[in-house]
Amino acid sequence: MGYQIPRGTQDLLPGTVEKWQYVEGKAREICGKYNYNEIRTPIFEHTELFLRSVGDTTDIVQKEMYTFKDRGDRSLTLRPEGTASTVRAYVEHKLYGLPQQPTKLYYIGPMFRYERPQAGRYRQFVQFGIEAMGSDDPAIDAEVMALAMDVYRELGLTKLKLVLNTLGDQESRQAHREALVAHFQPRIGEFCSDCQNRLESNPLRILDCKKDREHELMKSAPSIHDYLNEGSARYFEAVKATLTAMDIPFVIDPTLVRGLDYYNHTAFEIMSEADGFGAITTLSGGGRYNGLAEEMGGPATPGIGFAMSLERLLLALDAEGITLPVETALDxxxxxxxxxxxxxxxxxxxxxxxxxxxxxxxxxxxxxxxxxxxxxxxxxxxxxxxxxxxxxxxxxxxxxxxxxxxxxxxxxxxxxxxxxxx
Missing domain, CATH: 3.40.50.800 (Anticodon-binding domain)
Structure with missing residues (x-):
């Protein structure tokens, strides 16, 4: 009997793996310039970690996690993303007590999600991500985005678009939430079952729905920008001003919400505008997650980070016709x-x-x-x-x-x- 690789996974053979090594090396090099240090966390965690942090209304938790019971009848989950594990380690090891703050970390490793495989999207995939915890300075939001852009640019990508939004603080989000419920409730029966379930639990996630993205109510949905309180608006203006001062172009998209519940304030995605890249243009995304450390039993700690798919990065390099200077020859x-x-x-x-x-x-x-x-x-x-x-x-x-x-x-x-x- 012959064996085949599980669906949604891939073998990286000699001749290809060298490209991965080069990209990973470049990411580590740039993290060093920005003073981010590597962290390595387990590939599986207690399931409750992701239920509590990622959010039980998200597609990741409801449909995509690889969850199993071990021999001690404990529920464990292969990590679907890197932020929850990194923040858990930050709290568990009391990194908030270190004299040098904020704590700036990066990770590179496999993640696991049960979703339909397609170009650049696998059930086992590799993420490179960073987390900066311990500062609510808008300048570090800009730094995180600058680091992500630097990785792409130093690898040669030029056809990039940084898309930016704010989700506001808790007060702003609550006001926006009530407006969304009032907007969608009269016609919620026209939406998919996921959106119907989210109306009361997390109406912001309706805006992220792929099935109903063309519904007319999506286009007329209330914008978070109309519900920002003074502090949230001031914070967002500071982030934009810092990016402008760094000469990093961006566009504002009020509908950008990201797919995880822990985001607040800054949210962003970096997209490829290369011809022929495909319908899904997002290369990476991230945002601010103030309050996530508290959810895990730690002290009040602001944080921000991003994650990028290395598979999609390599696809973008191919789309722009970029050949990496990989050295494989013997001396x-x-x-x-x-x-x-x-x-x-x-x-x-x-x-x-x-x-x-x-x-x-x-x-x-x-x-x-x-x-x-x-x-x-x-x-x-x-x-x-x-x-x-x-x-x-x-x-x-x-x-x-x-x-x-x-x-x-x-x-x-x-x-x-x-x-x-x-």
Missing amino acids: CYLVTMGDAAKAQAPALLYSFRKAGLKADKDYCDKKMKAQFKAADRTNAKFVAVLGDDELANGVIAIKEMATGQQTEVALTEAVAYIQGRI
């Missing part, structure tokens, strides 16, 4: 002729590697011609040829593949010669 491939040279090859190859060279050799007892073909397949910059006669004379022939130039050097000088030419 040197060692070819041997004769039993004595073959016996000496492992030690010689080990000396190459200890010196920092990317090197390899044949392990299938191939003839010399086949060994050279193998060297070509690895795109080796140099081929070092060692025969029994060369070994006896303490020399080795080194061929530079780009030029075809071949030079005989002392065996003890082989590493220095290759390093010098590189």
Whole structure:
């Protein structure tokens, strides 16, 4: 019986995985510039964590979580997103007590959601995200968005759009909530069952519905901007002013609400405007989640973050025709002729590697011609040829593949010669 990969997952094979490594490395490099430190949390958590933080009215909780019972009859869930786990760790380990605040963290790792697989969207997917906790300064909202934009731009993407909105504080959201209920209630029967269930529990989520997005009531729904109190409006103006001062263009979309219950104040998405990218243009999104730490038993702590799908990032790179400068070639491939040279090859190859060279050799007892073909397949910059006669004379022939130039050097000088030419 043959086995196949589960639907909604993918194998990243050599030749592809190097692109992922490059993108992840670039994300880590930029986080270092912004003074964000990596955090690694478990792939599964107690289910209650996501019920409490993400929200039991969200599609993630209602339809998409991979939840199971362990042998101790405890309900566990494969993490569907990274913020809840990061905030849980922040509270559990009392990171709010560290002298350096805000606490600035990033993560890269697999998440799991049971949804219909499509281009750039899998049931196991990889998110890169950041969380900044402990500051309610509008400038850090702008910093979070700037970091996300920097990742895309430094990888070469240019056809980007930053979409911005505010959800207001608790008072503003309550006033807006009441207006939404009054707006949708008379005709809620025309909406899907999800929207009907959300009318009383979380009417803001109706605006995020994919099924009823074209309904006429969606277009005329009350805007949060009409219900912002003075403090919320002032905060939003400060965020916009900071982005403008940083020369980061953005557009305002009053209907942008994001899909998770914990957001308040700033909400944003970054979209691709590349031709042929697809109907779903969102690359990443995030926002402010003041109050989430309190929900998990911690002190009142403001926070903001974002998460981006690496799968969708790579799709955007393809859509813009960007080739990543991924280095896969070997520095040197060692070819041997004769039993004595073959016996000496492992030690010689080990000396190459200890010196920092990317090197390899044949392990299938191939003839010399086949060994050279193998060297070509690895795109080796140099081929070092060692025969029994060369070994006896303490020399080795080194061929530079780009030029075809071949030079005989002392065996003890082989590493220095290759390093010098590189």
